[in-house]
Amino acid sequence: MDKNLNVLLVDRDENSRSIVKAYLSELEGVGIAAEFSDSESVFNLAAESGKCIVLIDTSENLDKAVNEIKTIKSLNKDAFIIAMSNRSSADIVIKVMRAGAKEFILKPIIKTEFLEILNNTITDINSEENKDSCKIISTFSNKGGIGKTSIAVNLAVELAQMTKEKVALIDLNLQLGDVATFLDLTPPFAMDYIADNINNLDGEELLKTMTRYKNTSLYVIADPLNIDKSKDITAEQIENILAALKKTFSYIVIDIGTNIDSKTIKALDFSDLILLIAIVNLPAIRSTQRCMELFDKLGYNADKIKLVLNRYMGNEDIKTADIEEVVKQKVYWKIPNNYLIMMSAINKGVPVNEINPDSNVALNYKDFASKISDCLITQKLSKNYNRETRI
Ligand SMILES: Nc1ncnc2c1ncn2[C@@H]1O[C@H](COP(=O)(O)OP(=O)(O)O)[C@@H](O)[C@H]1O
Ligand SMILES: [Mg+2]
Missing domain, CATH: 3.40.50.2300 (Response regulator)
Structure with missing residues (x-):
């Protein structure tokens, strides 16, 4: 040396x-x-x-x-x-x-x-490269309308605000994603361009192809504008994009969508945390149970999967303990129901904290971001540090 x-x-x-x-x-x-x-x-x-x-x-x-x-x-x-x-x-x-x-x-x-x-x-x-320093968090459910995009977007915004570190937000709903709409962005480049050129984009250039949210450290990769382009994107390109982003970003948040294909599985494989989103009704819980079976088949460690109840009201017929028993996973986090604020945020194309930072959902997202960041820190430590029982 x-x-x-x-x-x-x-x-x-x-x-x-x-x-x-x-x-x-x-x-x-x-x-x-x-x-x-x-x-x-x-x-x-x-x-x-x-x-x-x-x-x-x-x-x-x-x-x-x-x-x-x-x-x-x-x-x-x-x-x-x-x-x-x-x-x-x-x-x-x-x-x-x-x-x-x-x-x-x-x-x-x-x-x-x-x-x-x-x-x-x-x-x-x-x-x-310092490979360990970037963490990938994805939101997943095999049902639509559960809140995956809302959670991915608001969490990514909070992580960027809280840590001031670079956060990438990726829309993997390659046909008709919503991330750009939720943040009122008109990206000049989207996933199809970045996928085609990933081998020629170095850190700075890759950043330039992404769309920055206002003046924050959050950068977005949106779904292709033209639906036809989405089928040409390959799992290998997704892997290359994630590998390239890991060099520049501290967090990558992926809105995975409902499709299970080689691309989404690649993203799930790469994720440090999968937020499995459910709401408290029987069909949604059954779907969540199926997702857990899928994750089991994919060989994922139970620790990587975090069950999140969205639109939680607290007076549901089905109790948390019942859900945990059926899904065989502890509930990690609950996000309160607040349709007015969530809809207002979506319609204005801003995160909920810009509608009302003191609302129950905005405060909840802030705490959620802290909990996730803390969880990733301790996850990293227990990997590197074999005296974790003393922490
Ligand atoms: N915490 C919440 N309280 C009330 N409504 C919510 C909440 N989170 C999301 N929603 C609503 O649920 C609908 C679906 O949300 P979305 O994020 O698009 O779900 P998905 O990405 O799973 O299809 C939206 O109308 C959104 O406003
Ligand atoms: Mg969505």
């Missing part, structure tokens, strides 16, 4: 710094650039370090550390921040990761764990 990645180490505890340095010395491709006992002095160096790793201890004052992580991230977007702490709760981990840390290491540091996380980090940084 011709060039080492610089590591900036911030830890008040000298003993802990020595341990980290000793472990780092066993790794190839990294070298300690500087160590600090307090974080103020790290900012200047972090700002000019380009691609680097910042190991920062957050044990003493979590709120202060969270702000410091945000500052480092704003000064250097290529800094790969790893937070360390002698405490571990889901709350702490989520706070530091939301601030911009990519990994979390629990103290006392276990050598094998430390080396594994650092090795993965070095590979990620060097491969430029």
Whole structure:
């Protein structure tokens, strides 16, 4: 390896710094650039370090550390921040990761764990792609009129507003999708153009072909304007588009639609979370049960599927426990019924929070976006981090 990645180490505890340095010395491709006992002095160096790793201890004052992580991230977007702490709760981990840390290491540091996380980090940084950092969420049901598009659109808007990170929203209802209408967009390019050209579009160019929603970090790929074009789009092209988007976006939200074909299955396979949407009536619940059977056949882990009840009123004849028993899946989230606001949003071509941010549905979508983002963070951690039982 011709060039080492610089590591900036911030830890008040000298003993802990020595341990980290000793472990780092066993790794190839990294070298300690500087160590600090307090974080103020790290900012200047972090700002000019380009691609680097910042190991920062957050044990003493979590709120202060969270702000410091945000500052480092704003000064250097290529800094790969790893937070360390002698405490571990889901709350702490989520706070530091939301601030911009990519990994979390629990103290006392276990050598094998430390080396594994650092090795993965070095590979990620060097491969430029950082594959794990983009999460794909899709809305699915084999019935129409359930709320899939409403949920995909409002969730994508909330995720973009909450995280300020880039969110892609894709309409996979390749014949007569609604996403562009729900956001009142007239995309100059749609899925057919992007599919045909995906092998020639680099990150910046791909972004230019997508349609940005107002001044937000949300970018849309709409269904083809001409229905005939949709049949020419292949599952392989969908895979290539998702792979390309993963390099630029933090979240991809896909409105999958009701069709089950090789394209939608490709998108479902790629999804980290599938929001299986149901409403509380017998036919919808039966369909949901069938979707679960399909997911079982496709070999999906139960954890990937989140059952969402839309248009929930709370006074239904069918109880949540009955649904859970039939569908064999816990209800993950309930979205209240509010036809007036939802229709008004659709007719005006805006998300519900632009109609009334204090309405029950707008507030519910906001909480839903937080819950999903937290869930994805903990999902990633339990994959990388085998002491999750301590979180
Ligand atoms: N939470 C809700 N409360 C009331 N009506 C809703 C809610 N969510 C969606 N709807 C309505 O349900 C209808 C279908 O929604 P849509 O998102 O187009 O479903 P799908 O994409 O599954 O066909 C729309 O008229 C929409 O206004
Ligand atoms: Mg729809």
